[in-house]
Amino acid sequence: MLQGWFIVTASFAYIGLLFAVAWFADRRAAMGRSVISNAWVYSLSLAVYATAWTFYGSVGRAATDGVGFLPIYLGPTLTMLLGWFVLRKMVRIARLNRTTSLADFVASRYGKSALIGGLVTVIAVIGILPYISLQLKAVSTSFQILLGYPEIAMPPRAGSMEVMQDTAFYVALFMALFAIAFGTRQLDAAERHEGMVAAIAFESLVKLVAFLAVGVYVAFFMYDGMGDIFARAAGRPDLEVLMTPLGGAAGSYASWVWLTVLSMFAIVFLPRQFQVAVIENTDERHLRRAAWIFPLYMLAINLFVLPIAFGGALHFSPGQVDADTFVLTLPMSQRAEGLALFVFIGGLSAATGMVIVETIALSTMVCNDLVMPLLLRIRAFRLTEQRDLSSLLLDIRRAAIITLLMGGYFYYLLAGEAYALVSIGLVSFAAAAQFAPAVIGGLYWRGATRTGALAGLLAGFSVWTYTLLLPAFAKSGWLGAEFLERGPFGIELLRPTQLFGLAGLDQITHAMIWSMIANVGAYIVGSVIRRQSAAEHAQATLFVDVFQQTGEPGSSWRGATSASALQTLVGRFLGPARAVELFTAYARLRGVKSVDELEGDRDLVRFAELQLAGTIGAASARTMVATVAQEEPLGLEEVMTIIDEASQVIAYSHRLEEQQQELEAATRELKAANERLKELDRLKDDFISTVTHELRTPLTSIRAFSEILHDNPDLDPAERQRFLALVIRESERLTRLINQVLDLAKIESGLAEWRTAELDVREIVLEAMNATSAIFKSRGVALEARLAPSVPLVMADRDRLMQVLLNLLSNASKFCTPGTGRVEVRLAGDAATVRVDVKDNGVGIAREDQALIFEKFRQVGDTLTEKPAGTGLGLAICRRIVGHFGGRLWVQSEPGQGSVFSFDLPVSAEAAGAGRLSASA
Amino acid sequence: MRKPSLRAYRIVSLFLLGCLLFNYPVLALFNVGASAAGVPVLYVYIFIAWGAVIALAAIVMESGN
Structure with a gap:
């Protein structure tokens, strides 16, 4: 039953089924009941990661390396765990900015730079071509092998026949048409492809079931379970080494680790993975379930890889059959026709799924980030004046898809036979990994600049080209083998596979080490060498702090324009009808009746830019909006x-x-x-x-x-x-x-007259004692003087000072007992002050009264029963006089022990100077 | 900055566990000639460890908030 016409018919029937799935999903999406808004469908669509390379190539690699193929699937398991942080952030940013592709994402992060977008596109296209050629190779090889049934013969080498008779050429053409039909039927402002995602998820199921079917068939029908296969393989010396493959010749731990890192990047940065994981994501929460379903899928599809590899190696004699085809040739050798056809369909699923998503993602990038920016900049095309550009956009994408597949075909002719499937795929992985520093750095490092991203991408891509792409050309005979063996111009240090003498590593590990050093190094140096521009800084903040933002991102549009101008602009890319629809909806949202009533403010401009960004990318949208709206860049x-x-x-x-x-x-x-x-x-x-x-x-x-x-x-x-x-x-x-x-x-109001002069206190004390001696004598109180022979002069009013002394002396005489009373006047002076004490042996003053006696009208004793002995103002006046000359008046007393009233006065400045002079003399 | 949730810590811990399990030197411990039910222990180990990480991920991701 496996004639050519039957295989082709079955293939087309299967493709028809895919179209039906896609059509159904699109119809449901139009009705608002999306089938892909589901964590299971999302997880299955991520499984587009498993291509024909996984389907056929894993077995091939396992037959030579043992477990060496597993890091390619363990890495994504680890990445998906962190997906809740990293991928979710990218999904959020992509949704807010209407990002259409990986190139758009990177360009948008670095100040909506068209240059970055173009560079990413070029890297992606050149890097992914080998991968596309791999799919073509897998499909055409499997088709030819199946065509040879019941014989099992390896197909002729690529390029050994005319292009027109080459299956791979027709496979490429057919896939291009398929991708065009799927991805470029219409332009959508959101750049989502619901039908495509549903078809991809369906394909993922088919390839998984097909592979598991072969696995079960080989392990349990051809052999006696897994243990049987491994036990028999252990008996063969060439297979026995694969039981403990690590650390030996088959694979070092270094290459294990680097393959893990490589695949951790690839699961996010391959353009098709970015497309399904970020652009086509309908709900951030799907990432949570995908974090374990997708790894589970990969575990399942890898479970039987080793049994099939060993089963094939045991079954066929060495060299008879390419290990890459064991999945197909094992059922064929058992005449299991139905299973063989199912395997072919599974492989076709894996290949078409990859090619469709990859070419759609790449064609969007080529169109939005490479061709459109160029066309819009070249004035000769007068593109900015055309009325409806939406069909032009679609044509560019269709042309891009055909070009990509033809490019893949020619790479297949050139270098396709030089490597096994897995090696070709890893070359593309290494290219996609070059985006990692710019994207991850851009997500978390605010200071990363456009210069840094450009430098990093260029450096990483150059090293990748030199260490991986050129050797591939050299091996295919394009460049000559001496380039590999002796280096360019005979400089051994620059040999592409042992750069700077770094030997002992496999080619991928070697290339990854050097390209990552170059990429990350240039990225960091480029970022710290120059300050960010304002536009870059605005975008950097938008990306890094995306979870701290609420609502739509801000905009740098500040000039005003008219709503109709914007609508015309959007209409040229999305079609006039669609533009009217969008703007009317927006007008309703803003609460006005018609588009004409809309104000052409920055919000409206931002809205128009977002709509355009969803179709032609951020950089081009900015250019286009700038033609109708005044942009005043934030200088x-x-x-x-x-x-x-x-x-x-x-x-x-x-x-x-x-x-x-x-x-x-x-x-x-x-x-x-x-x-x-x-x-x-x-x-x-x-x-x-x-x-x-x-x-x-x-x-x-x-x-x-x-x-x-x-x-x-x-x-x-x-x-x-x-x-x-x-x-x-x-x-x-x-x-x-x-x-x-x-x-x-008078004293209190400051009106008193003061005749201040330098005075000798001793003279005044003697005079006051003379004046009061009569009173003391009449009261029978003794008055004694103990005066220092000379004291410094003070600045004071002579009459006022006399008033104080008379007051103190008469008080002392009053409170002494006649007969035994004794009053002593003491005078002493030092360099700073002159001090006078009037000591009596009278009744004394209680401690609590000592402060009161200096207040006005306060007299010690009961004024009601005893006749007052004074006016009660004397001491108050005395304290103010002494205070006026800068001195203090105070009392020390114990009841029954008498009192000592003392005051001091500061020595006059001149006298102090003289005193110091005499002291130093 | 919001305080990271317990789930965030669990996810990162699981990631680190995965890095440990699928790496030298743990792999080297199983890179020996022995076999379990005929299957080399290295293969058995990798698939069991892989399955365990996936199971833990499912528990962490699907547990209520």
Whole structure:
């Protein structure tokens, strides 16, 4: 039954089934009931990672390396675990920015740079061509082998026949048509392909079931279970080494580790993986389930790789059959026709799935990031004036898909036979890994710049070309073998497979080490060498802090334009009808009736840019929008202005804070002043009431005695004389009191006159003692002097100082007991002060009264029962006088032990100078 | 910055565990001539460790918030 026409018919029937799945998914999507919005479908679509390379090539590699193929699937398992952080971030960014491809993503991160987008596209296209050629090789080989049934013969080498008779050529053509039909039927602003994703998920199921079917057949029908296969293989010396393959000739630990790293990058950065994992993702939460379903898928599809490899090696004699074809040739050798056909369909599934997604992703990149930016920049095409560009966009993509597949075919002719399937795929993996530093760095390092990304990509790609691509050409006879063996121009140090003498590694590990060093190194150096531009910084923040943002990203569009101009612009790329639809919906969202009422503000411009970005990529969208909207790029000066404004605001707020503090301090002072005023007011009231009370006492007695004298004219003369004497004494007291009140008021108000001069205190003390000696004698109190022979001069008013001394001396005399009383005056001076003590042995003053006696009208003792011995103002006046000259007046006393009133005065400045002179003399 | 959730710590821990299990020197421990039920222990080990990491991932990812 395996005639050519039957195989072709079966293949087309299967393809038809795929179209049906895609059509169904698209229809459901149009109805708003997406079938792909499902974590299982998402996980299965990620399995586009398993291509014909996995399907046929893993067995081939296992037959020579043992477990050496496994890192390619273990790496993605690890990556998917971190997918919740890294992939989710990329999905979020891609959705907010309407990213259409990997190139668009990288370009957008580095300031929407068209140059970066173009470079990524070129790297991706050149890097992925070998991979596409691998799929063509796998399909055409498997087709030819199946065609030879029941014979099992290896097909002729590539390039050994005419192109027109080559199966691979027709496979390429047929796949191009298939990809065009799937991916470029219509332009979509979101650049999503629901039908394609559904078909891919379906294909993933088919290839998994097909591979498991072969595995079970080989392990349990051809042999007696897995243990049987391995036990028999262990008996063969050439296979026995594969039981412990690590560390030996078959594979070093270094290549194991580097393959793991390589595949960790590949699962994200191969253009088709980025397409299904990021662009086609409908819900971030799907990543959670995919983190274990996708690894589980890979475990399942690899479970029977080793049994098939060993089974094939045991079954066929060495060299008879290429190990890459064991999956197909084993069932054929058992005449299991149905299974063989199913395997072929499974392989076809794996290959078509990869080719469709890869070419659609690459054609989007070629169109949006390479061709369109160029066309839009070349004025001769007048593209910016064309009315409807949507069909042009589709044509560019279709042409790109055909070119890519033809490129893959010619690579297959050139280098296809030089390597096994796995090696070809790894070359492409290494190319995709060059995107890792720019993307991962761009996601987490705000300071990464466009210069750095350009330098890193260029450096990594150059090393990749030199160490992997050129050797592939050399092996196919294009460059000559001496280039590999002796290096360019005979320089051995530059041999592409042992660069700088780094030997002992397999080719992929060697290339990865050098390209990563070059890539990461240039990326970092390029990023730190120059400051970011403002536009770059804005995009960097948008990417790095995507989870901290709410809503739509900001925009640098600040000029105004009209809504109709924007609508026309969008219409040219998306078709006028679609543009009307979009703008009307937007107008409704903004709450206005029609598009004409929309304001052409920055939000609308941003909206239009996003719509365009979804179709032609961020860099081109920016260029196009710039043709109708004024873009005022955020220059360094403006950034500085913004910073300046911000710092001014900060300065203002600082000043406000200071002023507030000052205000608070002023308020506190005011409060304190108010308190003091209230206190003074109270004191004034007290003072007035006290003064009036003090004035009334003598007045009362004067009046009483005067009335007695007046009413009794016949009073006896002696009595009259006594009364008159009392009246006179009370009048004197009254006068003295009034004088002192006036005196105090003068001192306190600052109106008193001070005749300050240099005085000798000793002289004044002696004079005061002379003046009061009569009083002391009459009271029977002894007055003694213990005066220093000379004291420095002080600055003071002579009369005022005399007043203080007289007051102190008369007080002392008053409170001493007549007869035994003794008052001692002491005078002492040093370089700074002159001190006078007046010591008595009178009644003394209780400790609690010692502070009170210096206040106005305070006298010690009960003023009600005892006749006051003074006015109560003397000491208050004395303290103010001494204070005026910069000195202090104080008392030391114990009740019953007498008191010592002391004051000191500062030595006058001139006298102090003289004192110092004499001291130093 | 928000505080990372417990799940985030679990995911990173699992990633590190995976890095350990699928790497030298743990692999070298099983790169020996012995076999279990006829299958070389290296193959048995890799698939069991792989399955265990996937199972743990399923538990971590599917557990409620």
